[in-house]
Amino acid sequence: MTDRPDTPRSRRERPAKPALTREGIVAAAVAVLRAEGLQKVTMRRLAQELDTGPASLYVYVRNTAELHAAVLDELLGTVGPAPAGGSWRERLEQVLTAYTAMLFEHPSLARSALTAWPSGPHYLNLIETLLALLDEGGVPPAQAAWGVDLLLQHATATAAEHSGEGQSEEDWDALRRAVRDISDRTHPHIAALRGDLLSGAPETRLSWGLRALIAGIERTAVPD
Numbered sequence: 001m002t003d004r005p006d007t008p009r010s011r012r013e014r015p016a017k018p019a020l021t022r023e024g025i026v027a028a029a030v031a032v033l034r035a036e037g038l039q040k041v042t043m044r045r046l047a048q049e050l051d052t053g054p055a056s057l058y059v060y061v062r063n064t065a066e067l068h069a070a071v072l073d074e075l076l077g078t079v080g081p082a083p084a085g086g087s088w089r090e091r092l093e094q095v096l097t098a099y100t101a102m103l104f105e106h107p108s109l110a111r112s113a114l115t116a117w118p119s120g121p122h123y124l125n126l127i128e129t130l131l132a133l134l135d136e137g138g139v140p141p142a143q144a145a146w147g148v149d150l151l152l153q154h155a156t157a158t159a160a161e162h163s164g165e166g167q168s169e170e171d172w173d174a175l176r177r178a179v180r181d182i183s184d185r186t187h188p189h190i191a192a193l194r195g196d197l198l199s200g201a202p203e204t205r206l207s208w209g210l211r212a213l214i215a216g217i218e219r220t221a222v223p224d
Helices: 022-036 043-049 064-076 088-105 107-112 121-136 141-161 169-180 188-192 202-219
Strands: none
Touching (some): 064 088, 064 121, 088 202
C-alpha cells in the first residue's frame, strides 16, 4: 500500500538544515538587499529565508541595526585596496570614490550608512588604507585620525543625497525654478551665482569636495 500524495512527510525524512552562523546570516542579508532593498532586510525576512525562527537569529546578531552594519561591512570588501599608481592624494581620492560608488550601487544602504557603525574587518581595512595614505602624504597623525571620519562622512552623505530615495524630478525642477527666478534685490548673492549653485555632475562635485577636504585636513591642526 503506497502513501497518499497528501500524506505529511516525517521531519526525519527532510534534509537537515545547515547550521546557523553569523557569516551565513550576513550572506543571506546581502542577497536580500541586492534583490529587494534594505527595507526588506529584517529579522523576520531572514528567518523565512533561512527556514528558522527570528529568535534564533538574535543569538548571532543583536538587532536590525547591527545586521545592517554587518551588511555594510561585507560590501566594503568590494572596495579593494589603494591603487598602485599616482600620488597619495590621487590614490586617496580613488579609494573614497570607490567607496561612494559601492553605496551608489545600493541606494537603500547609502542613507543607513550615515548612522551605521560597522566594526568588521573590511571597515577596519578601509580605515587602515586611508590612514596609510594620509601618513604617506605627511599629514600629522591627529589630523589624519579626525580627517578619516570627515572624508567618509562626506562620501557617505554624497551617496545618500543622490540615492534617489524620497526625491523626484519635480522636486529638482522646483528648486531650479526657485533659484532661477530669485530676485537680485532680495537675494543678490544667490542671483549672482545661480548658474554655479546647481552646476556640476555628481561625480565632479564629489571629486572637488574630496580634494577640498584633503587640502583642509593637511593644513588644519587639531585643537589641544
